[in-house]
Amino acid sequence: xxxxxxxxxxxxxxxxxxxxxxxxxxxxxxxxxxxxxxxxxxxxxxxxxxxxxxxxxxxxxxxxxxxxxxxxxxxxxxxxxxxxxxxxxxxxxxxxxxxxxxxxxxxxxxxxxxxxxxxxxxxxxxxxxxxxxxxxxxxxxxxxxxxxxxxxxxxxxxxxxxxxxxxxxxxxxxxxxxxxxxxxxxxxxxxxxxxxxxxxxxxxxxxxxxxxxxxxxxxxxxxxxxxxxxxxxxxxxxxxxxxxxxxxxxxxxxxxxxxxxxxxxxxxxxxxxxxxxxxxxxxxxxxxxxxxxxxxxxxxxxxxxxxxxxxxxxxxxxxxxxxxxxxxxxxxxxxxxxxxxxxxxxxxxxxxxxxxxxxxxxxxxxxxxxxxxxxxxxxxxxxxx
Amino acid sequence: xxxxxxxxxxxxxxxxxxxxxxxxxxxxxxxxxxxxxxxxxxxxxxxxxxxxxxxxxxxxxxxxxxxxxxxxxxxxxxxxxxxxxxxxxxxxxxxxxxxxxxxxxxxxxxxxxxxxxxxxxxxxxxxxxxxxxxxxxxxxxxxxxxxxxxxxxxxxxxxx
Amino acid sequence: xxxxxxxxxxxxxxxxxxxxxxxxxxxxxxxxxxxxxxxxxxxxxxxxxxxxxxxxxxxxxxxxxxxxxxxxxxxxxxxxxxxxxxxxxxxxxxxxxxxxxxxxxxxxxxxxxxxxxxxxxxxxxxxxxxxxxxxxxxxxxxxxxxxxxxxxxxxxxxxxxxxxxxxxxxxxxxxxxxxxxxxxxxxxxxxxxxxxxxxxxxxxxxxxxxxxxxxxxxxxxxxxxxxxxxxxxxxxxxxxxxxxxxxxxxxxxxxxxxxxxxxxxxxxxxx
Numbered sequence: 001x002x003x004x005x006x007x008x009x010x011x012x013x014x015x016x017x018x019x020x021x022x023x024x025x026x027x028x029x030x031x032x033x034x035x036x037x038x039x040x041x042x043x044x045x046x047x048x049x050x051x052x053x054x055x056x057x058x059x060x061x062x063x064x065x066x067x068x069x070x071x072x073x074x075x076x077x078x079x080x081x082x083x084x085x086x087x088x089x090x091x092x093x094x095x096x097x098x099x100x101x102x103x104x105x106x107x108x109x110x111x112x113x114x115x116x117x118x119x120x121x122x123x124x125x126x127x128x129x130x131x132x133x134x135x136x137x138x139x140x141x142x143x144x145x146x147x148x149x150x151x152x153x154x155x156x157x158x159x160x161x162x163x164x165x166x167x168x169x170x171x172x173x174x175x176x177x178x179x180x181x182x183x184x185x186x187x188x189x190x191x192x193x194x195x196x197x198x199x200x201x202x203x204x205x206x207x208x209x210x211x212x213x214x215x216x217x218x219x220x221x222x223x224x225x226x227x228x229x230x231x232x233x234x235x236x237x238x239x240x241x242x243x244x245x246x247x248x249x250x251x252x253x254x255x256x257x258x259x260x261x262x263x264x265x266x267x268x269x270x271x272x273x274x275x276x277x278x279x280x281x282x283x284x285x286x287x288x289x290x291x292x293x294x295x296x297x298x299x300x301x302x303x304x305x306x307x308x309x310x311x312x313x314x315x316x317x318x319x320x321x322x323x324x325x326x327x328x329x330x331x332x333x334x335x336x337x338x339x340x341x342x343x344x345x346x347x348x349x350x351x352x353x354x355x356x357x358x359x360x361x362x363x364x365x366x367x368x369x370x371x372x373x374x375x376x377x378x379x380x381x382x383x384x385x
Numbered sequence: 386x387x388x389x390x391x392x393x394x395x396x397x398x399x400x401x402x403x404x405x406x407x408x409x410x411x412x413x414x415x416x417x418x419x420x421x422x423x424x425x426x427x428x429x430x431x432x433x434x435x436x437x438x439x440x441x442x443x444x445x446x447x448x449x450x451x452x453x454x455x456x457x458x459x460x461x462x463x464x465x466x467x468x469x470x471x472x473x474x475x476x477x478x479x480x481x482x483x484x485x486x487x488x489x490x491x492x493x494x495x496x497x498x499x500x501x502x503x504x505x506x507x508x509x510x511x512x513x514x515x516x517x518x519x520x521x522x523x524x525x526x527x528x529x530x531x532x533x534x535x536x537x538x539x540x541x542x543x544x545x
Numbered sequence: 546x547x548x549x550x551x552x553x554x555x556x557x558x559x560x561x562x563x564x565x566x567x568x569x570x571x572x573x574x575x576x577x578x579x580x581x582x583x584x585x586x587x588x589x590x591x592x593x594x595x596x597x598x599x600x601x602x603x604x605x606x607x608x609x610x611x612x613x614x615x616x617x618x619x620x621x622x623x624x625x626x627x628x629x630x631x632x633x634x635x636x637x638x639x640x641x642x643x644x645x646x647x648x649x650x651x652x653x654x655x656x657x658x659x660x661x662x663x664x665x666x667x668x669x670x671x672x673x674x675x676x677x678x679x680x681x682x683x684x685x686x687x688x689x690x691x692x693x694x695x696x697x698x699x700x701x702x703x704x705x706x707x708x709x710x711x712x713x714x715x716x717x718x719x720x721x722x723x724x725x726x727x728x729x730x731x732x733x734x735x736x737x738x739x740x741x742x743x744x745x746x747x748x749x750x751x752x753x754x755x756x757x758x759x760x761x762x763x764x765x766x767x768x769x770x771x772x773x774x775x776x777x778x779x780x781x782x783x784x785x786x787x788x789x790x791x792x793x794x795x796x797x798x799x800x801x802x803x804x805x806x807x808x809x810x811x812x813x814x815x816x
Contacts, residue, residue: 098551100593106575106632107593111551139784147550147784257813284786287779291594298594305785312787313777316538316617320776326815334789341792445725457717460724462734485722526727530715534749535659535689537566538617 010190010229011213012221015076015198018050020216021159021187025120028212030157033089034122035082042068042082044089047122054079061168061352063361075193077123080167081353085280086121086128087135090152093304097148097287102296116148120157124185126178127170127351129160131280133184137343138283157208160185164232166240169352171365174243177349179236187213190229201229242365244336245372246346252371253337257329261370266325268360273306275354275362276331281347282306307331332364390417394491397438398464399515407508414497419489426467426482433478434495436468442488446480455481459523466519471495549782552591552634553579557627558609563695566617567660568625569603572610572635579635581606583642584667585773585801588612589781591634592623599778600624601664602638605671610635613663613695639781641801643668643771645679648743652681654735654765656728656756658748662686662695664773665747673706683735684710687728687752691721709736728752732759739764746804747773754811757804770804774811791816 013021025032034047037054047053053076060067061081071078096112124132132153139149163172163179172178181188186209190201201221204210221229245252256262276282286305291298305312308327313320321327339347348364355363386394394400394415395408403411418437420426426437429449437444443462447455458480461467467490470478476495502509533540554575561569579588582602590612591597598620604611616625627633645653645668653672657665672682684703688694691714700710711731713724724731728748742765746756753772760770776795777787783797791810793799810816 100634102593105630106554106556107634109551109554109634257816283784285780286785286787287597289591289594289596295594305787307786315775315777317542321815323815330789330816338789338792342794443724445722450719453719456719457721457725459726460713462730464734526730529727529751529755532751533689533715534752535687535693535715 008220010201010203010221010226011218012225013200013202013216013218015074015193015200017217018053018076018200021213022047022050022122024212024215025122025157030118030120032120032122033086035077035079037068040068041066042079044082044084044086053077053123059167061356063169063355063363064358065361066356073193074198075191077161077189077191078165078193080125080163080170081351081356083278083353083357085278085351085353086124086132087280087283089119089121090132090156091135091139091149091283091285095148095302097300097302099297099299101298107298116152116155118155118157119152120159122159124158124160124181125163125351126160126181127172127175127349128280129158129181129184130172130175130177130349131351132158133182134281134343134345134347134349135283137345138281157212158185158187158205160188160205162188162190162229162233164191164229164236166236167352168241169355169363170350171240171242171244171352172350173237173240175246175346175348175350177351180233185209190233192225192229192232199225201226240350242352242363244348244350244365244368248372249336249346249348249368250340252368252375253333255375256333256371259371259374261367261374262325262329264370265328265362265367266323268362269324269328270360271308271310271324271327272359273308274357274359276306276308277304278353278357279335280349280351280353281335284312286312307334332367336364336368386412386415386417390491393417393440394438397440397491399438399466399519403511403515404507407505407511410501410505410508411493411498411512414494414501415491416494417489418492420484420487422484422486422488424484426484427478428481429478431478433468433470433476436466436471436493436495436498437490438493439463439465439467440489440491442490443485444482444488445485446482448480455483460485466516468495469516469520471499472516549636549639550780552589552597552636553577554632555610555635557629557631557633560627560629563613563697564693566625567613567615567693567695569611569613569695570624570627570633571604571608572612572633574610574635575632579610579637582610582638584645584671585643585664586638586640587664587778587781587800588635588637588639589778590614590620590624591636592620592627593632593634595623596620597634597636597779598624599639599781601773603663603666605667605674613660613666615660636781639796641799643745643801645672645743645745649678650741651679652683652737652742653679654732654737654742654744654760655682655684656687656732656744656746656748656760657685658687658728658752658756659689659693660695661746661748661752661773665745666696668745669703669708673703673708676707680741681737682708683737684708685728685731685735686710686712687748688712688714690714690716691718691723711735727755729755729759732756732763735763737763737765740766742769744770746770750775750811757808761804767805767808768803771801772804772807773800774802774807775800 036052058071059079100109160181185205188203288301335347445457446459555572559571603613616622779785783794788795
């Protein structure tokens with residue numbers, strides 16, 4: 001059935017209709033993944049029903065700090081920067097690549113083959129939507145067409161949620177990644193809660209989105225309600241607690257290899273790699289070749305890896321980046337600088353997770369400001385590539 | 386030396402940048418030589434009283450090892466200087482030298498050059514600077530060889 | 546992972562011991578061959594149940610896949626011990642090539658240090674196969690000792706085909722009458738026209754830096770010098786992030802890059 005994408009304004013649905021949307025997705029064969037409260041955090045998990053969304057839960061964020069808290073409303077998406085991002089579903093932490101078994105004159109190899117599940121992402125924040133697009137560029141384009149990432153990605157249905165309430169550590173605005181969702185969603189919701197009402201503006205982003213939403217109770221939004229929703233998102237853009245000079249970052253990173261600031265951050269950084277695990281765009285992996293005790297069966301597994309790991313840059317008996325200073329520098333100059341050279345965009349979406357989930361609270365926006373200040377003084381001496 | 390040989394001396398890389406006057410002085414202590422392959426220029430332990438500015442060919446510096454033929458420690462060619470031991474006591478060759486190919490050089494008489502340098506300090510300074518620079522280049526190359534860049538990584542680690 | 550994630554099976558046709566610790570394997574595909582390869586590219590070779598390493602392709606197209614391996618760890622040891630008939634895994638080819646095509650009419654100088662001669666060999670063979678296209682062809686090889694020279698048996702043939710080959714060793718052995726010293730000493734004297742020279746340099750990073758510097762001192766332009774960089778490589782397809790050096794992903798943007806691009810990267814410690 002060909003459902004036209006409505007060209008004139010968003011729809012408005014009651015919060016109660018989330019259940020219908022969830023049901024439509026499940027009915028279409030999707031496994032619905034979304035935020036839910038578990039173990040003192042808001043994590044991403046399979047939702048058995050829309051009730052499992054974190055209604056009335058918010059978070060308090062600070063460098064190195066994360067606590068969930070009760071909100072004084074019933075917002076389902078009044079939170080941000082959870083410990084996970086959608087990359088764990090598109091780019092899994094552990095994945096078998098192939099298995100092989102010894103045969104009479106050699107061995108036989110079999111690519112790991114199960115068809116990926118059809119996933120619906122329910123509640124993708126604009127920063128995370130941009131992060132997915134960035135990982136698409138790294139892992140899913142060009143010569144990676146036909147890759148396992150591409151196969152998982154092609155089936156995903158995305159329900160994005162615009163942000164009306166920045167988290168304390170968010171800075172998506174200055175990175176151009178929010179608080180309004182960019183292209184790439186099938187449906188985008190804007191939550192409106194207050195004065196006894198709880199509903200969502202719904203923007204249709206694709207034919208698949210229109211088709212999925214066709215059975216959900218909704219009506220065209222009236223102008224006042226639409227304005228309220230749009231203004232809430234626009235206002236949020238101006239209420240970020242941090243910002244980054246996005247246009248200056250590529251050049252700043254290129255000129256900063258010899259900065260003394262790296263020594264300062266190295267004295268705090270534990271090289272634990274939390275930032276790389278929490279970051280929605282970090283993509284580095286390693287491979288592990290394992291075999292069983294008989295030696296007749298072998299497998300190759302792909303695992304998340306981190307440039308903070310000492311073994312990451314091992315070469316001829318020693319790591320190239322052995323000092324913590326060099327490893328933190330690698331992470332930041334890649335994320336904000338050389339990512340542009342390699343993939344044509346910044347690697348940072350301003351989600352703030354690295355700030356929250358750093359055990360010592362290193363704040364990359366502060367580090368960037370310090371690097372800019374250092375350059376602004378006598379000038380960076382020493383190494384520059 | 387003939388005038389063409391004198392011009393050749395002035396053009397030798399070792400003397401690059403030296404004033405014409407100093408080169409002319411040095412010319413009095415220099416003679417152009419042509420040495421066939423396989424000829425010993427000097428032997429370990431013998432009095433060191435010359436040096437050579439090579440213009441063509443190949444010379445091997447060697448050391449006598451009991452039970453083996455002389456082992457080559459370095460080879461030098463066109464543009465190089467051979468012979469440092471004439472400069473300072475005990476004025477005794479520490480290595481031997483043998484031509485590997487037909488070799489051309491300017492042979493400088495050690496005693497004559499020393500006398501010239503004593504009476505002409507500006508020439509002495511120029512010679513000393515150049516000898517030092519050649520020795521430093523040799524030292525740098527030797528350090529690189531000691532790094533054993535083509536060796537096995539981890540070969541110098543202790544027992545496991 | 547991309548389509549090149551699964552290894553192709555190749556059988557060892559022959560095994561030649563180059564030196565005490567280095568072996569050249571000639572491989573033939575069991576199933577479909579990997580794609581056509583260019584000089585300078587590498588493959589990921591898999592020893593069943595042990596692991597995978599990046600190894601330079603050391604032969605030209607035709608007569609099988611040639612790979613020269615130095616035994617430095619568990620995987621390379623297993624590959625060096627592979628018998629005729631044994632099956633190993635091959636993924637690739639990966640990376641950029643030496644690119645001599647654009648150097649017609651110029652002098653070609655190949656500077657190899659140790660095992661660095663292996664990835665240079667296909668480029669040299671390609672040049673010698675079209676010898677008339679180039680002016681002088683010089684090959685300067687640095688080796689640890691005379692017994693640790695790879696492809697030693699081919700040097701005479703290269704000379705016959707019009708290459709001026711000079712070998713220099715860090716340490717002589719009894720009976721060695723050739724050059725003794727560092728390969729930069731040969732660069733100082735080699736007969737080339739620096740303004741019309743294409744230089745290909747491969748070996749340990751320190752050796753490449755020094756050789757490239759010597760070539761620049763001779764007047765060869767940095768963009769006419771190509772080096773082959775090495776970093777930790779795991780996937781070979783520029784997806785795992787390990788092969789990064791500054792803005793480059795070496796499995797995709799290298800390992801062969803111009804010295805003009807490489808020099809600033811090589812000068813930053815722990816980049």
